Amino acid sequence: MKKLICFASLFILFASVLAFGQTADVVGQLADETGALLPGVTITVRNVDTGMVRTTFTSERGLYSIRAVPPGNYELTAELEGFETITLTGLKLTIGATATLNITLRIAAVREVITVTGETPLIEGTQSDISTDIPQQMIENLPLLGRNFVNLALLAPGTGVQTTFDPTKERDGDMSGVSFGASSGRENNVMIDGGDNNDDVVGSFLQFFPQDSIQEFEVITTRFKAEYGHTVGGVINVITKSGTNELHGGFYTLHRPDSFTSISAISEEAGAEKEMRVQHIYGGVLGGPIVRNKAFFFGNIDYTKQPKTIPVLIAGYPELNDIWGGNFDNSFSQNLVVGKFTAQPTEQHFLTGRYGYQKDAKENSQVGGTYTVERGGPEENIYHSMLAKDTIIFNPNTLGEVLYQYSTFVNKIDYDETITVGINTPELNTGRNNNLPQRTDQIKHHLRYDQSYHMTGWGGEHDWKVGFEYQNVLIKGFLGSDRDMGPRYSLTWYDTDDYLAGMYPDYASITYGWGLAPAPGDGDLYTLYSWYAQDDLRLTDKLTLNLGLRWDWENGILGERRHFASDDVLGKPDSDKNNFAPRLGFAYDIYGDSSFVIRGGWGMFYQQVVNNLLLWLDPLDVEGGLPSGTIDYPQWGQADIMAGQVDWSQYITVPVGPPTPQDIYYIYCIAPDVEIPMFQTASIGFSKELPYDVALDVDYVYQRSDNPMIFYRHGDIPLPWTGQSWEEMGLYYKCRVAGNLGRNRYQALEVAARKRFGHNMMMQASYTLSSNEGFRDRELSTLLYDLTYSDWENANYGPIFGSRTHVFNIGAMFILPYDFNLGLNLGYGSPFAFSIYSYEGGDMDGDGFESDTMKDHKAGQGRGADFKNVDIRLTKSFSFADRYNVRLFFEVFNLFNADNRSPRRWIDQWESPEFNTGTIVLGVAREAQVSVRFEF
Template identity: 30%
Template sequence: MVRLWKRAGGLVVVALLVLAPAAAWAQSSVSTGQIFGTAKDPEGAVMPGVGIEAKNVDTGFARNAVTDATGFYRIDLLPSGTYDVRADLPGFKSEVKRGVVVTLGSSTAVDFALQVSAVEEEIVVTAESPIVETTNPSITSAVSDEAIANLPLDGRDFTNFVLLTPGATFSDEGQVAGGRGGINIGARGIQNSFNIDGANSQSTFFGEERGGTRPPFTFSQAAIKEFQVLRTSYNLQFQATGGVINAVTKSGTNEFHGEVFGYYTDDSMSEEYALLEEGDETPPSEQLQYGFALGGPIVRDKLHFFTSLDTQDFETPKYTTFFNFPEGREADFEALTGLDFAAETANYPTTNDALVILLKLDWQLGVSHLLSGRYNYSDQEGVNQTSTYTETGLSNNGLEGNSFDSLVFTLNSVVSEDAFNEVFGQYAFEERPRDANTTAIPEGGIFSYAGTWGQNNFLPNWLDEERIQLVDNFTYYYGDHSLKVGANLDFVSYDDGYFRYGGGAYLWRTWEGDTGFLDGGTPYSYTQAFSDYNGAVVFDTDFYAFYAQDDWRASPKFTLTYGVRYDLQDNPTPQETNPLWPDTGQIPTDTDNWSARAGFAWDLRGDGKQVVRGGLGRFYDNTPTLLLANAQLSNGVRVATYSSRCESGDPCPEWPNRWDSPADVAAAVPDIFVVDPSFENPETNRVSLGYEAEVVTNLSLGVDLIYYKTRKLERKQDQNILPDGGTTPDGRPTYDRRAVTDQLDQIMQFTSDAEAEYKGAVLKLKKRFANNWFLDASYTWSDAKDNDSNERSVSSSGDFPEDQYNLDGDWGPSAFDVEHRVVASFAWQLPLNFMVSAIGTYQSGYRFTAGDSRDNNGDGYSNERALVETSPGVYYHYPRNSFRQPDQKNIDLRLSWTMGIGGDFELELIGEVFNLLDEENFWSSEKTLVERDGSINPDFNAVTNAGLPRRYQIGAKLRF
């Protein structure tokens, strides 16, 4: 009942905002842009009362304004596009500035100098939009429609263009090697925010873009008009402790336009994988992508449509091997498992097939209202896509599925001459089913990830996520001030089935010997879960945000943005409480997330050529509800998970048997997850300072300095271990397990005491598309530190600090610390209708920690950093993340030729080369330095993986 009242109250607040008599001016908007400027007479005096009209040359959409007593005007909530801007005043010649480009989130200056005339005359001028935005304090990077359409893109996922942003990196080396996953922008990947057409395009369960990292794309590249990445946003509409990815989709125009496209590549168009063994051939693979886009008028100047379809058929082998498997023991493995060893370790096929559809309508309701509606459908299925790890056997993999529908509407309105309003509404429903390849035998595995087989310990599972969102932003222009207030309400329901270890999981130390699988040795551990609820939970989490902001044009040269925001993540109350640990009956709601921000933009000379921008402020982020779901599931009541240390004499079944019921567990006690009663959401304090200058027409240079300090990051801590008074050889405390209660084993608590720090410096160069070419290049130096880099781990064995009660001991470089990164992209329209474009990147290798197979501190976790005896009685304890993988380098190239084929039809033939120089981009998964017997692993940091080799792709587009 309390939750219902909160939802009702939030809706009332939004309704009051929508119905308020006044609204709008903003320094920038979520899904639109703005034009502003000053009108003066021939003597340079300001001119009040001048009528200004901005008209979109493609759609006929028009908005009007009148200059105020200071000659100043502004026209807000303009969809991105090209405009003609007209100024009229009786007694003066009318002036038209043609070709004014409005981009997403921009504020474009268009000034007029009207000339006296006794008769009606018109002066037409081709406008040049300034390349330096002098009123925006935020540090942003824009990816234009020219870049999206013409740069090489492997896979057609437009979000990969986020990596053109200074400082943005893949989350780990596996993605550089061709995998998919999160993107870090100076913070954990889950700290980013995704918005498309002004609506939340995120899964708040996982803290990632809706659809996740399995689908090749969830929006067609052909449907995205442009997007921006905000590394620091002082606009209170946005909230993220990482980066904000903000995109808009295309709309129809007054002319019918469309394209039909197709792209193809297979193994014959690829060089050999760098680690392919001698005598082996490149396994067969094939990728076909095809689709169309079409837009046009239903009623000219009033009602337009746009639609697109994009699909992928993809199959490629997964490279598989069991590390250190003893030669000649294949038959023993088959006898013990009932599996075909050759099939289990073959380069078995994986697929990733996808279909996305988009439908959009834009309707201009008179001169004051623009209504847009957009439907997007995405469906993906991936065979053997659950695990990309080299040591994952065929039986241990699974089928990945994802589908979602999202319906978004937008209404932006002119309420009065000084008032504007925009409303966003969204309904979205996402399903993520995941199936196991086998349930016949439990999972088996060997220490140090030497090999895994049998039913994957977390398959099958599912997640349904349903979202209703309502947003209202309105502002009021008052003199030199733009006063803006807004609300964002997100009501989300989850149905999560995650019966981890329901099928049981064994872990052995070695392949052979007394503790080896093949010789019937004693397992290190066995884990199994039981549930009367099939491992499922249904719950709601609601998200509320309210803000107030002022953009103050303190002078023609200086703009100040400041405001406050409040965020609330209203967490659920668990449906059960485990009496053995009462904290399982609560999940706290963090209610004090007030943030204040201030930013400035200073046009140094008042000519729009140079700007100094900067600001400081506090930012909050949500906690992925995956953690809340796990705490509700794995509480020892809804799901009871039992872990036995077989080597220590705990009761364990005999492979491949499972326990039939908790009664079989005997002396074993369950593990549980719980949320710290003082848990809070992440909090980041951020400072930035930047300078940008137009060097020559259409080309700018800039430098940005950024500093973050983040507190209250999530990590895990076992509440059932305590120091036992002993020490490790190098003097660190050792621990007793089950030290608080012997009726529970691991009591894994989600706490929020981890911290992070980021320092970054960026040099950037930008040449806007003009004279047939564009260029965007940047160099980023960064230093990222933290004491826990895990994003949302619910593992009961990994991703724990080495000493769970001494986080300072883990302070050091972050797992995603990339010290140097260079990225450059360009496109050049050549004679004879040829175009060449390329993207080049270089970056430092990813950090990793030298591991130790021993549990030196006795806490029961595989989280030790290497401890090496350098001389008798003298030990060196390796710092966290003190090693780096090799540097990563890549160049992608695209060459196309366009020819007319009659009428309004033209055909573009495309050739693309990915990894042009065939860089090997090696990296190592051999991260264990010290073996269980204390010896040094001779294979430590040996090359085990390589990036994708040089690959070719051909394509064609038929445009009309």
């Protein structure tokens, strides 16, 4: 607490930061008709909706720069004594954009004022990053599955559909995130109004915001500046709406009756009944002035109710499906609230305050596919976030901003604790779920400080930005429970037929204690410190260098943290403090008018390590570890097995006291030399303006890492109770170490085309041809072949699980006659990569487990399902009294009911009769909904 007070005092004292990518910049050059540069020209930009004004002057080279301008509709005025005054109107500034507006002034004997309708350039001539801006028109008019704004990022090149890896993020149909380049959806950096919106336990975005509260959406996929960190994936910048001088609002309702939904191919193939998928959404928005031209408010309330069921299908085994299959209650409800205050009390200060609230409730979380209803439990999630910031204009060339955000997240998933035994086969997962019950609390303080200033000299025009960031995250539970659950048993058969025949399980484990992990009362404190400096150096009128340096230090996983018994095995890892990340980029504007720009660069980026890495260490602190009990072979009957009526616990002898080495299922450790994974990224490409307001972007991107984090088995580690190593005891396979091992390589050709609104249409399209290879088969997983296997390095290296070679996406909006509007989303992904396992193929690497991939297939050689999707929205508008508007829309998701299956629960065992089949839907089977909106 003393640290927080100290940092808060420091922030108040300095009180200056920049808007951290949540704003736009306006730059340009002034000249007369002869081409002579004009210094001293007064440049003024004014927001036509709020009256906000910013002013600066041109330098000796006629250059000007106005930074940190809130996105919106603007006009720009250029004034100089003896010259005409020009006002450019109709300027739309978007999030993260740098608008280059060069102006020519004519000599005028008397004062003349000329108003010209202008547009911001399609291409940024001074930036080297690869970014995509999704304008508000698309946010409001494109069909958006689950109203999840994160899915808008799929319109950018270099992105891919990310399946659900955390039940708290699951919306509709196992599509809850997006991956970038070589990374997974865990490793992105999502910011709302400049505040951190990332889940520090499992990764990915944290809090959900209603679609109607989103004003601008920017995706930076590659080569982002030094102000951005904690990610080797991409950056998602979102700003919420603000009020204006006019009072605007509305009410809306969306409905999806069950008759508007189709059966999935998975259910249809199994002869099952269609699951129920009903949805009702009610909401309202209101925004306007508190004091005209000074202070404004905006609010959005959104409520969702989904009475629905989820199918459980035991494919290939009708006798098991008769017992455990069916459609089970999976009802979901959500409450969302957003409130925002903005004000400009003086020309030197722009204030923002924002509050966000979310509450979710769901029945039978973690159920579906081969996971029966016994595996699930009721889930509840509650989020709060409060953000405050002040942008300060010290003078035309110097500004800053102070930002503070406080957020909390409580996740609870309960469970029927009378179920003590879990049964697992390739086609069936029933009984005890050792991941439940669980509760995770996250309490986060986020502080930022930057300062930005413009100067001339040292070789050109400089736009500097320097700052630091501090995050303090208290995490309680680490997916743990707040009560002692006693022993829980997990039995696994590699072959479902062996289970049906009543044969001895292939292995068994016993978990003791507090749910999945202990829940210490004080929790675990995770802190993050960052410093960065960025210089956008305009060497000539055509050449700009983007130079940056960043330093990150994460403390709480490595370095200072509470002691685990597992630290006694290898020793406690040291802090990793040498994470310096230089960034170098260039943009060359060939003609000087932003119509054809060549760009490229190189940079180093450090991954933020998700905190559930510590989850694997916790069980060793509970009753000495995860021991395997002795199982006496029983003579049970097949009918009792199938009906789940066997009391497995009576056949398991629970070890008393510290477990013997033979009893321990696994022991987890963190390598003492572990470090934060680092990726290097290089890119080269161009942007070209084409006729009809179209811009084409083409880039080659290369990423590499030589220290990814992964689990591997290690034999030369002493067991605390014996002093002998695992290898000496012949138990090499029982020790798993989290450390840096292997390599990742990603290269891609990324192509994007975008059309600004005109000729009654707007469009954003992207295509990515990529190769993504490495050692990571699944997140936080062990190697497929361990170090005892003679060719382990080549055998483990291959296409990353879930990666696709070809990805194409397009979003488009068309204005039709009679006030109709058509929104369209098209998506395609080629078959994803996965590794083929052969549980009956033997122990290929000598680690004691017959679960390696087949000898004929190294990692990632399997190919799963492709992804095809078409979503449409048709809107009809009715306007009256010049102020009121009623919109009716009808939208369909997965129009052609494509059979899209998720990689997350893919049957990858060669011997299974259902091999190379998915058991849950990716996206949704075809469904439609209708909506009515009243706006004023």
